[in-house]
Amino acid sequence: FKDEKLDVAVDAGNGSAAAIARVASGAYDIASADMAALMEFYGNNPDTPNKPVAVMMIYSNTPAAVMMLKKSGIRKPTDLAGKNLGAPIFDGGRKAWPIFAQANRIGPVTWTSMDPPLRETMLVRGDVDAITGYAFTSLLNLESRGVKAQDVTVMAYKDYGVKQYGNAVIVSPQFLDRHPEAVKGFLRAFARGVKELMANPKAAIETVKARDGIINPALEERRLAMVLDMAVLTADARAEGFGAVDEARLRLMASQLSDTYKTKVRVDAAKLWNASFLPSAEERDIFKSLKKK
Structure with missing residues (x-):
């Protein structure tokens, strides 16, 4: 950011809904938020001014997954019919479940709600048959509860027909209008940061530790590797280019979300996405870092 002559302060977030609200209120200029949450905000707040706009895709695929212990005997999606699934009521994987269920022809299931810290605990105890959530979070949480990764499906x-996007960089439309060059510089710096992160993950984690001294570097290195594998360095990212989207795919996501979430108005994908601030394809080619290794 300094090389782009930008003075950037980074604050911790508290979930996508809060990040979107903070940018919409004008308290923040830029944030990272889940595209499904942004679409839901658009669909349920049609008259709200200053709705954030997504300008760069970070997660080309949602990291949402359904997970269960292998001893449950659940081997394929249709085995989930009639089972008891657990997740917080606001969990993105739970909210997108109807799309997953339709894509895989899964019969009705029942849901048990809980606070996030109890999700994996209830799976281990057998209170629920399966859980939904971000895989890179739940797998590490299960491990901390004594469950090995190889014992989890x-x-x-x-991988099962839900082609939704995940987190994106969102910006206040007022900031876009007033400081377009700053936004372009921010995205160039962000893309460069991703490249440097991939080239030296240990150094990246040490930078985070300097800000948050209580993190476990070894654990966060593993989490980072899982995030990259599940959401960033995916086949869709290779096809579309890091940071970019396939507009037909984005429209399909908006349509599916409008139906599944039963938003007040249908979501218009064109209104919440603006690719004109993206760096060049060369500047965004994070896959070159892999070729050099």
């Missing part, structure tokens, strides 16, 4: 939504 993961059905990633992206």
Whole structure:
């Protein structure tokens, strides 16, 4: 950011809904938020001014998944019919479940709600048959509860017909209008940061530790590797280019979300996405870092 002559302060977030609200209120200029949450905001707040606009895709695929212990005997999506699934009521994987269920022809299931810290605990105790959530979070949480990764079955939504996007960089439309060059510089710096992160993950984690001294570097290195594998360095990202989207795919996501979430108005994908601030394809080619290794 300094090389782009930008003075950037980074604050911790508290979920996508809060990040979107903070940018919409004008308290923040830029944030990272889940595209499904942004679409839901658009669909349920049609008259709200200053709705944030997504300008760069970070997660080309949602990391949402349904997970269960292998000893449950659940081997394929249709085995989930009639089972008891658990997740917080606001969990993105739970909210997108109807899309996953329709794509895989899964019969009715029942849901148990809980606070996020109890999700994996209830799966281990057998209170629920399966859970939904971000795989890279739940797998590490299960491990901390004594469950090995090889004893967990993961059905990633992206591998079972749900082609939704994940987190994106969102910006206040007022900031876009007033400071377009700053936004372009921010995205160039962001793309460069991703490249440097991939080239030296340990250094990236140490930078985070300097800001948050209580993190476990070894654990966060593993989490980072999982995030890259599940959401960033995917086949869709290779096809579309890091940071960009396939507009037909984005429209399909908006249509599916409008139906599934039963938003007040149908979501118009064109209104919440603006690719004109993106760096060049060369500047965004994070896959070159892989070729050099």
